[in-house]
Amino acid sequence: MTEIPDLLYSEAENDLRQAVRSLFSERCHPADVIARTETAETYDAALWQALAGELGCAGLLVPEALGGAGASYREAAVVAEEAGRSVAPVPYLGSAVVATAALLSALAASGSQHDAEQDRKLLAALAAGTVTAALAVPFETGPGSELPATIRVVGPLAGDMSGAPRLTGTAPRVADALPADVLLVPADGVPYGLYAVDATAFGVTRTPVVSLDATRQLCDLTFDATPARRIAGGDAASAAVFAALAAGTAMLAAEQLGLAEQCVAMTVAYAKERRQFARQIGSFQAIKHRLADLWVSVAQARAAARYAAACLAGNDPDAAVAVSMAKAYCGDVAVKAAEECVQLHGGIGFTWEHPAHLYLKRAKSGSIAFGTPDRHRAVIGRLVGLPGPGETAPEESA
Amino acid sequence: MLEASGADDVRARARQLLADHNPATTPPLDFLRARFDAGLAWVHYPPGLGGLGTSRELQAVADAVLTKAGAPDNDPSRIGIGLGMAAPTILAFGTEEQKNRWLRPLWTGEEIWCQLFSEPGAGSDLAGLATRAVPEPDGDGPAAWRVNGQKVWTSQAHQARWAILVARTDPDVPKHAGLSYFVVDMTAPGVEVRPLRQLTGEAEFNEVFLSDVIIPDAQRLGAVGEGWRVATATLMNERVAIGGRTMPREGGMIAGAVRAWRQRPELRTPGLHDKLLRLWVDAEVARLAGARLRQQLAVGQPGPEGSAAKLVFARLNQEISGFEVELAGGEGLLYDDWTMRRPEGANFYGRGPGYRYLRAKGNSIEGGTSEILRNIVAERVLGLPPEIRVDKDVPWKDLPR
Numbered sequence: 001m002t003e004i005p006d007l008l009y010s011e012a013e014n015d016l017r018q019a020v021r022s023l024f025s026e027r028c029h030p031a032d033v034i035a036r037t038e039t040a041e042t043y044d045a046a047l048w049q050a051l052a053g054e055l056g057c058a059g060l061l062v063p064e065a066l067g068g069a070g071a072s073y074r075e076a077a078v079v080a081e082e083a084g085r086s087v088a089p090v091p092y093l094g095s096a097v098v099a100t101a102a103l104l105s106a107l108a109a110s111g112s113q114h115d116a117e118q119d120r121k122l123l124a125a126l127a128a129g130t131v132t133a134a135l136a137v138p139f140e141t142g143p144g145s146e147l148p149a150t151i152r153v154v155g156p157l158a159g160d161m162s163g164a165p166r167l168t169g170t171a172p173r174v175a176d177a178l179p180a181d182v183l184l185v186p187a188d189g190v191p192y193g194l195y196a197v198d199a200t201a202f203g204v205t206r207t208p209v210v211s212l213d214a215t216r217q218l219c220d221l222t223f224d225a226t227p228a229r230r231i232a233g234g235d236a237a238s239a240a241v242f243a244a245l246a247a248g249t250a251m252l253a254a255e256q257l258g259l260a261e262q263c264v265a266m267t268v269a270y271a272k273e274r275r276q277f278a279r280q281i282g283s284f285q286a287i288k289h290r291l292a293d294l295w296v297s298v299a300q301a302r303a304a305a306r307y308a309a310a311c312l313a314g315n316d317p318d319a320a321v322a323v324s325m326a327k328a329y330c331g332d333v334a335v336k337a338a339e340e341c342v343q344l345h346g347g348i349g350f351t352w353e354h355p356a357h358l359y360l361k362r363a364k365s366g367s368i369a370f371g372t373p374d375r376h377r378a379v380i381g382r383l384v385g386l387p388g389p390g391e392t393a394p395e396e397s398a
Numbered sequence: 399m400l401e402a403s404g405a406d407d408v409r410a411r412a413r414q415l416l417a418d419h420n421p422a423t424t425p426p427l428d429f430l431r432a433r434f435d436a437g438l439a440w441v442h443y444p445p446g447l448g449g450l451g452t453s454r455e456l457q458a459v460a461d462a463v464l465t466k467a468g469a470p471d472n473d474p475s476r477i478g479i480g481l482g483m484a485a486p487t488i489l490a491f492g493t494e495e496q497k498n499r500w501l502r503p504l505w506t507g508e509e510i511w512c513q514l515f516s517e518p519g520a521g522s523d524l525a526g527l528a529t530r531a532v533p534e535p536d537g538d539g540p541a542a543w544r545v546n547g548q549k550v551w552t553s554q555a556h557q558a559r560w561a562i563l564v565a566r567t568d569p570d571v572p573k574h575a576g577l578s579y580f581v582v583d584m585t586a587p588g589v590e591v592r593p594l595r596q597l598t599g600e601a602e603f604n605e606v607f608l609s610d611v612i613i614p615d616a617q618r619l620g621a622v623g624e625g626w627r628v629a630t631a632t633l634m635n636e637r638v639a640i641g642g643r644t645m646p647r648e649g650g651m652i653a654g655a656v657r658a659w660r661q662r663p664e665l666r667t668p669g670l671h672d673k674l675l676r677l678w679v680d681a682e683v684a685r686l687a688g689a690r691l692r693q694q695l696a697v698g699q700p701g702p703e704g705s706a707a708k709l710v711f712a713r714l715n716q717e718i719s720g721f722e723v724e725l726a727g728g729e730g731l732l733y734d735d736w737t738m739r740r741p742e743g744a745n746f747y748g749r750g751p752g753y754r755y756l757r758a759k760g761n762s763i764e765g766g767t768s769e770i771l772r773n774i775v776a777e778r779v780l781g782l783p784p785e786i787r788v789d790k791d792v793p794w795k796d797l798p799r
Contacts, residue, residue: 293772304683
């Protein structure tokens with residue numbers, strides 16, 4: 001293992017944070033976020049346009065030569081933190097992180113082959129925020145977990161002059177696919193491949209599902225002989241899906257960090273303002289100590305999240321450990337912070353009107369997304385050679 | 399001297415010291431004294447007091463040159479209280495005479511220092527302490543103080559030549575206002591040191607009984623009644639002194655747990671596996687958080703995260719060592735040795751799991767209990783309202799005890 005990378009925030013990252021935070025504080029009010037969850041448009045398209053188009057946050061991971069900002073996972077993590085802080089109903093994670101990482105990986109593998117030009121165009125559009133995309137896998141899928149073979153390549157249809165491959169099958173509980181223009185679909189065939197599908201193409205059905213986190217509404221996808229364009233095949237496709245899920249996992253951990261920070265901030269503010277027994281409730285040790293413990297675990301989570309972002313940004317060989325560690329740690333901290341937020345707000349925290357429930361639902365849902373903390377700890381156990389009972393570590397079998 | 403770059407100047411002085419005092423042939427104490435006199439002991443201290451009045455970072459330059467040449471060091475772990483607490487306090491509050499008398503033998507390790515703060519009746523509430531210092535009626539000699547009381551949890555009292563002491567000089571004012579700060583000669587009549595055996599079976603610490611101990615007024619640091627301010631500065635220095643280097647992954651308390659897990663497959667159970675992986679992640683995240691803290695310090699932005707470090711350290715040490723005892727199964731029923739001994743210093747990671755488990759219980763008590771640290775985080779970091787205090791404006795002598 002190499003030296004520990006820089007875990008601080010750079011000046012440019014702090015500036016980026018300020019810009020994103022002021023956008024959200026102006027245009028992402030909790031009351032509006034709550035109200036939106038009960039409308040047909042659960043994603044806020046205007047807010048996304050501002051974040052992606054005006055601030056350029058959709059293209060952070062895309063190199064400048066491909067129309068992006070040429071930044072890294074460190075900057076992308078800062079935006080994720082702010083999105084978590086405001087439970088922003090935008091497809092940042094699904095489009096600017098997961099789908100973008102998949103395309104970047106596929107493009108790097110394909111070089112100048114086949115129709116890389118179309119991939120480049122798609123990436124540029126994603127970077128500009130004019131197009132959004134989502135990876136068609138269940139939201140609970142973690143990096144390295146086996147994908148269920150529920151979507152198959154059925155080959156070109158007879159009489160289809162384009163000769164495009166066709167996909168048939170289903171993918172349940174997909175995040176950020178509702179507002180997506182393009183779906184990136186891993187599909188079984190010979191070989192296994194990653195395909196791009198127009199979300200409005202023939203045979204695509206998107207069925208919104210009632211989601212625990214209504215600020216990131218999931219949908220079930222079905223494909224019925226849907227025309228598709230292959231982006232990557234075989235190992236390159238597997239690598240693209242893995243890279244996408246690893247990126248999503250690390251950036252979701254950053255989102256969980258921002259969410260947890262906001263839960264602590266809201267609760268501390270409330271504990272200073274709320275009076276019972278003629279005292280601020282924040283003067284009771286029963287409350288102070290819980291908030292102190294929460295703040296301590298958020299400080300720890302920040303180190304974990306920063307380490308994962310830095311490892312991805314620097315192609316560090318420790319990235320797999322770092323990503324799973326961040327997800328396991330930040331996921332638990334976010335859930336704890338949101339639960340304490342509800343509890344310490346008392347009655348008001350249990351209402352629909354107060355935003356505490358948005359944080360609780362996003363935290364709990366996020367802890368399952370890309371693999372539960374327990375699954376990530378199991379991954380770490382394998383990576384660092386701490387096998388469970390009956391398992392064998394690589395060095396033990398040698 | 400011309401304006402040389404600081405690092406070059408320090409390097410040149412270190413080479414000159416080596417040229418004048420060959421470490422291979424100079425007795426270690428002579429070398430250390432020469433090093434002090436050359437201003438290379440602690441370069442950020444003033445000239446004449448072991449320093450060059452330059453920035454603290456340049457110490458590493460001097461250390462590198464001297465270490466490479468095989469020069470002896472002052473074994474800082476043996477004189478931690480002197481270096482970390484007494485010296486900065488003497489520098490900040492001492493008279494010229496006091497600084498000249500105490501700092502040199504403190505730094506060279508000729509004189510060991512200990513700290514007489516905590517009392518049986520004053521732990522977390524240090525300002526409530528009861529050890530009394532009463533002015534001696536003016537005789538022919540210099541004014542002095544007669545001290546009576548009992549101090550506790552004193553590391554190295556049995557080896558120390560000097561102690562820093564906080565005592566009550568005025569019981570008629572509220573508790574923080576009636577304290578003064580002294581330096582005690584541990585060889586003076588009336589100072590009695592007894593080992594304090596702890597639950598591990600050994601005695602790292604002492605009780606110190608002070609019976610009619612006479613302290614010359616020339617050994618007072620700071621003004622009469624200013625003891626709390628001086629003591630607070632000492633305790634701040636204690637926190638700064640903590641820090642050090644980032645340990646490697648799987649260092650510290652987790653090392654024993656992962657070693658046992660890897661070596662003893664027959665002890666593995668699903669529940670313990672889950673616990674181990676949680677602890678591994680917690681330990682690694684704490685290590686990264688410590689590294690991040692040092693990165694913040696290095697660029698001059700110390701954050702409030704430092705307050706979190708000791709809370710996490712205590713909890714982790716306790717949980718990991720508890721895990722290790724449980725993992726050991728039947729062997730966890732045994733203990734290596736209850737014999738009363740006087741170890742050289744604290745070793746949180748030494749001996750067997752049983753010892754580590756018991757020693758770790760002290761980690762959430764010593765140097766500020768976890769409960770007090772939570773108050774500090776809540777009040778100073780989060781800005782939550784302070785505890786309701788009933789003892790702030792009452793004369794100390796009228797407080798219920």
